[in-house]
Amino acid sequence: xxxxxxxxxxxxxxxxxxxxxxxxELASGRYPVGARLPAERDLALRxxxxxxxxxxxxxxxxxxxxxxxRIGSGAYVRRLPGEEDSPGFNVTAFELTxxxxxxxxxxxxxxxxxxxxxxxxEIAALVDRIAEENQDPNGTEQADRAFHLAIAxxxxxxxxxxxxxxxxxxxxxxxxxALLHEKARHANIRPVVEEHSALxxxxxxxxxxxxxxxxxxxxxxxxxxxxxxxxxRALAEARKATQAKRERYARATA
Amino acid sequence: xxxxxxxxxxxxxxxxxxxxxxxxELASGRYPVGARLPAERDLALRxxxxxxxxxxxxxxxxxxxxxxxRIGSGAYVRRLPGEEDSPGFNVTAFELTxxxxxxxxxxxxxxxxxxxxxxxxEIAALVDRIAEENQDPNGTEQADRAFHLAIAxxxxxxxxxxxxxxxxxxxxxxxxxALLHEKARHANIRPVVEEHSALxxxxxxxxxxxxxxxxxxxxxxxxxxxxxxxxxRALAEARKATQAKRERYARATA
DNA sequence: TCATCAAACTGGTATTACCAAAGGCGCGGC
DNA sequence: GCCGCGCCTTTGGTAATACCAGTTTGATGA
Numbered sequence: 001x002x003x004x005x006x007x008x009x010x011x012x013x014x015x016x017x018x019x020x021x022x023x024x025e026l027a028s029g030r031y032p033v034g035a036r037l038p039a040e041r042d043l044a045l046r047x048x049x050x051x052x053x054x055x056x057x058x059x060x061x062x063x064x065x066x067x068x069x070r071i072g073s074g075a076y077v078r079r080l081p082g083e084e085d086s087p088g089f090n091v092t093a094f095e096l097t098x099x100x101x102x103x104x105x106x107x108x109x110x111x112x113x114x115x116x117x118x119x120x121x122e123i124a125a126l127v128d129r130i131a132e133e134n135q136d137p138n139g140t141e142q143a144d145r146a147f148h149l150a151i152a153x154x155x156x157x158x159x160x161x162x163x164x165x166x167x168x169x170x171x172x173x174x175x176x177x178a179l180l181h182e183k184a185r186h187a188n189i190r191p192v193v194e195e196h197s198a199l200x201x202x203x204x205x206x207x208x209x210x211x212x213x214x215x216x217x218x219x220x221x222x223x224x225x226x227x228x229x230x231x232x233r234a235l236a237e238a239r240k241a242t243q244a245k246r247e248r249y250a251r252a253t254a
Numbered sequence: 255x256x257x258x259x260x261x262x263x264x265x266x267x268x269x270x271x272x273x274x275x276x277x278x279e280l281a282s283g284r285y286p287v288g289a290r291l292p293a294e295r296d297l298a299l300r301x302x303x304x305x306x307x308x309x310x311x312x313x314x315x316x317x318x319x320x321x322x323x324r325i326g327s328g329a330y331v332r333r334l335p336g337e338e339d340s341p342g343f344n345v346t347a348f349e350l351t352x353x354x355x356x357x358x359x360x361x362x363x364x365x366x367x368x369x370x371x372x373x374x375x376e377i378a379a380l381v382d383r384i385a386e387e388n389q390d391p392n393g394t395e396q397a398d399r400a401f402h403l404a405i406a407x408x409x410x411x412x413x414x415x416x417x418x419x420x421x422x423x424x425x426x427x428x429x430x431x432a433l434l435h436e437k438a439r440h441a442n443i444r445p446v447v448e449e450h451s452a453l454x455x456x457x458x459x460x461x462x463x464x465x466x467x468x469x470x471x472x473x474x475x476x477x478x479x480x481x482x483x484x485x486x487r488a489l490a491e492a493r494k495a496t497q498a499k500r501e502r503y504a505r506a507t508a
Numbered sequence: 509t510c511a512t513c514a515a516a517c518t519g520g521t522a523t524t525a526c527c528a529a530a531g532g533c534g535c536g537g538c
Numbered sequence: 539g540c541c542g543c544g545c546c547t548t549t550g551g552t553a554a555t556a557c558c559a560g561t562t563t564g565a566t567g568a
Binding site (some may be wrong): 323327 | 518519
């Protein structure tokens, strides 16, 4: 038989060892997404444990969202381990900014129609703050982040806010992305303030279409800055691909 | 007694109901961090379930890091629910769908210009699959999810894909959201297939604006379904607020 | 007073049984 | 020959019980 008994010398409880063994089987590709795991009784035989133990292990996987149990049918693979653990592992700075361009553009549009006066005041204050901190690169980044998050919060939609916040934080996941952003930031502080001001003006007018356009223009400029800051040969390909994407998209939506 | 039997009319399995009941007890502050839960045998008596079921529920909590089980001693509260685990804890089904409407609309538009023929073929196949599974509500949901994720993947942007996937999975975070969606799903299977087909057609034409419109129409219909399925007075307020938001936004963007 | 040890308590695992849902297979009708 | 209905097998869901292995507690005796 392929599997046999589990190691057994671990301090873990049996169900934990079994869950780990199953996890490895999932990672090995033996059970692709959508595949059905062997029946509980079969697993019990294979691993030489009792059925309650098998159930405990499967429930552990189920709680983690790895498998989905259908009564009378079986346990099916829902997603592979490691797919969600590191959310944006390979996400590049370009992809990230492209996603922000699309999503935050819509967030700005929604915010323009939903925000309160208090939201507006907070956003306006943050535009000023980023100008004040123009010496400290760290403070600038923080103020920039606060500005974008304030707009997201003004949508009065927690899911939107949470998504925008996460996209911003994903930058920290990739060292290259963070470095690239910092590099691009050194070049141009002033344009950012101007773009933010334009965005604020659109929000003041409560014009969703103008707000969307302003946010897209802003992040489009950020994307340009990233492309400009890219010199390394390692990123040249990604840069080229990104430019091609933008052109294709721009042409089709024109 | 405070606890008594568990509701019992849910579609959840017993261990899930019990886990939820225990979760509420944790949230209520009855068991602060460090406190010991009643013994498995006691819980079994209190909730009128068997000990294996109690164990399954405790393991579900343990996997989520909420309790820590010490052999021979008991299960101890490790941290309270909602402290760190669920990013969008209070996100409602309405907020979630609204966010998806905005973001997935843009994802569809981008996908229309970036997807490969293979992407298109996969998406087309998933439209058929959801029609085939129209009897099995569980299979329908899975096919629906796969369809939306395939479109996100066709953007060739990992950040976009990841965001869409996360928004979908956030549904599972909130029991009410999942329940509401399931309820709304029972009413209308056919429209979903038609809307997906319309979306596919827009993608085939590689028309980003049409794709965005189709996706927005689809999720707008989903949102309508959710609003329709909302009867409980507890949700009435949220429903009203959501409708007001949509009207305000529609008026401003018209 | 303190060390020791046994009994009670607690979780860990196995076994068995029975129920309900799902799915496959064959029979029978059309 | 094809389609549909129903039985029968398979699968997960739950319960009941027993026994083992750690932990805790407290009673007992030095």
